[in-house]
Amino acid sequence: MSVAGDTSQTIVVAGGSLAGHTVVAELDRRGFTGDVVWVRGPEGTAPYSRPALSKELIQGKVTRDTIRLPVPERYGLRLRVLDHAVCARLDPDADRVLVTRTAGAGEEWIPFDALFVCTGMRARVPAAFTGLPGVHCLRTLADAERIKERLAGRPRTVVVGAGLIGSEMAASLRSCGLPVELVVQGRLPMEPVFGAELGRFCLDRHHAHGVTTRLGATVTGLSAAGPRGPVTLTYDDGERTSADLVVLGLGAVTSCDWLDGGGLDLSDGLGCDAALRTARPNVFAAGDVANWWHPVFGRRMRVEHWSNASAQARHAVESWSAAQEGREPAPFADVPYFWSDQYGLKYQMVGHAHGHDEVRVERTGADGHPFVTYFRAGRVVAAAGVNAPRAVMRMKARIQSEGMTTQGVYAG
């Protein structure tokens, strides 16, 4: 069956961020002329650049209007956009999804010929830390705007968690001139991602810019003294401190609980095969939520990076299209890539360092920033650098081509 010109099909796209946006745009680009119901989720905003939240938006360099993603062209498809609406259930016995309005404005079952699950992740916030004035997580534009509102009062800030978002937030808040303490549960910021060498580099940058750090510490309690009063933080060693603004960077959890009971693998995100097809032949996944078999690394993985979400979304549409045309789809084999901006430096990483058994560190550029290559059984599996885009991208190409010629060699 031809993809273009089939006006009888209905496709539901769940998720209103990069992956969902890209699925809609790709269906349109390929000439799909049926119905697309785009359920964009609870946020009630048009898709925007999420990475800008912890960087340019907090720093006041962009606004909510300038970070919007471009609107898909819409050549022939019939698009119905549902905002303030979530996919709440997948019928186990029929191809239909229950959509509920978050403002309590009713629900409807929407039958589909294909469903793309692009519901991503939400911030991980322990129940005891939820709803406290002065305590914020950062996943959505609304979260970022709530934090920004607080900055005018020049708050003493504590950032809890030193992964990508915690480290970026510490850097951005510091660049706004605020006093910042960064609580690092492990030994070094970003160490679980980058390893010790770049973790040490990241720590030194925070110190050089006047951030104080609390290493090897866990926040065990938070309490707030009223809507504008200080927040008291209690640590695992019993010490207490106070702050006017606490930002939690404690990671994120996948938003796929709504698929429970729908006959799909939900053991870590939404399980798919190498071509992003789930256990139901007409249900596909893309973006942060997708857990797929990576042919280059010979293992399952989930990747929480911006460029992965768009590339996977295009590939999921290709897999759907292949099914329409009776072709076997190709595996999604892109080597993961992400970046992080802190204090005017661009950290970039490619590949998948999981299970590496050797690290080589070189110094690059006039500033001698570390460039780290990660090996497994003698083969390059990942690389990371600071302000070294060309070197990082060369390694991406190398991992991609070596992996594709000896597929799955990194497994084990």
Ligand SMILES: Cc1cc2nc3c(=O)[nH]c(=O)nc-3n(C[C@H](O)[C@H](O)[C@H](O)COP(=O)(O)OP(=O)(O)OC[C@H]3O[C@@H](n4cnc5c(N)ncnc54)[C@H](O)[C@@H]3O)c2cc1C
């Ligand atoms: C502050 C921040 C900074 C980041 N910086 C970087 C960076 O520098 N580099 C990088 O590579 N990556 C970065 N990322 C990660 C990147 O933003 C994500 O990888 C990307 O947003 C994933 O896109 P997605 O569409 O898969 O999911 P998400 O962006 O999580 O979007 C999921 C969408 O689904 C909606 N939704 C949820 N549940 C439902 C439901 N039941 N029904 C319908 N809709 C639903 C949500 O409201 C949302 O619109 C950052 C993330 C954050 C939060």
